[in-house]
Amino acid sequence: MDSLGLIESRSIAAGAVLADIMVKAAGVTLLKAGTICSGRYLIHVGGDRESVATSVKAAEGAGYSLAGSYTIGGVSQEVLDVLKHSPTVTHCGAIGVVECRTASSGVAAADQAVKRSDALLARIVTGNGINGKSYFVMTGDVASVEESVAAARETLGKDLVEAVVIPSPDSSVVNALVRRL
Known part of the structure; x- marks a missing residue:
C-alpha cells in the first residue's frame, strides 16, 4: 500500500x-x-x-x-503508523501543534509535514471530541519542527486554524499532547 x-x-x-x-x-x-x-x-x-x-x-x-x-x-509510513497508535516520545527540543478545520485536511497536512523535515509525527487526532476538526503534533529539534509546521501551513491554506512551535517544552506539556486520552 x-x-x-x-x-x-x-x-x-x-x-x-x-x-x-x-x-x-x-x-x-x-x-x-x-x-x-x-x-x-x-x-x-x-x-x-x-x-x-x-x-x-x-x-x-x-x-x-x-x-x-x-x-x-506515496503516503508516509509514519502517518499510517501514527493513525494506528501514537509512538512514545522521550525527549524533544521542540514540539509543534497544527490545528486544522477538518479531520481529513489534518491527515493530508501531516503527511506533507513529515515529508518536508526530520521532525517526527507524534500524534494525529481526527474529529472526535473537537467538533470535527483535527490536530497533529510534531517533535524534534527546533529547526525541523519549524520546517514541518511551515509545510503544514502551506498545505492547509484556509483549512489552518492555528499552528505553533514550542521550543524546549516542559515534559508535562509533551505528555499531555502526545498521550491518548
Whole structure:
C-alpha cells in the first residue's frame, strides 16, 4: 500500500454509502470508517495510487456533500503508523501543534509535514471530541519542527486554524499532547 484516500462526509448515512462505493469502485482496503464529531463520517482507504484515486473519485462523484476529499500518493509510513497508535516520545527540543478545520485536511497536512523535515509525527487526532476538526503534533529539534509546521501551513491554506512551535517544552506539556486520552 503506497497511497491513502480520505473522504469526509457531512452525513453519517451518506458516509456509510460512500465507504461501500469506494471499496467496490477499485481494489482498495478499507482501513477505517466511522463517525466523527458534528455528524460527519471519515473514511480511510489504502492501496496503490491508481486504485485509491479511482475510489476517491467514485465517492466525489456520488452526489453527497463532502467536507474533505484527498488522495495522498506515496503516503508516509509514519502517518499510517501514527493513525494506528501514537509512538512514545522521550525527549524533544521542540514540539509543534497544527490545528486544522477538518479531520481529513489534518491527515493530508501531516503527511506533507513529515515529508518536508526530520521532525517526527507524534500524534494525529481526527474529529472526535473537537467538533470535527483535527490536530497533529510534531517533535524534534527546533529547526525541523519549524520546517514541518511551515509545510503544514502551506498545505492547509484556509483549512489552518492555528499552528505553533514550542521550543524546549516542559515534559508535562509533551505528555499531555502526545498521550491518548
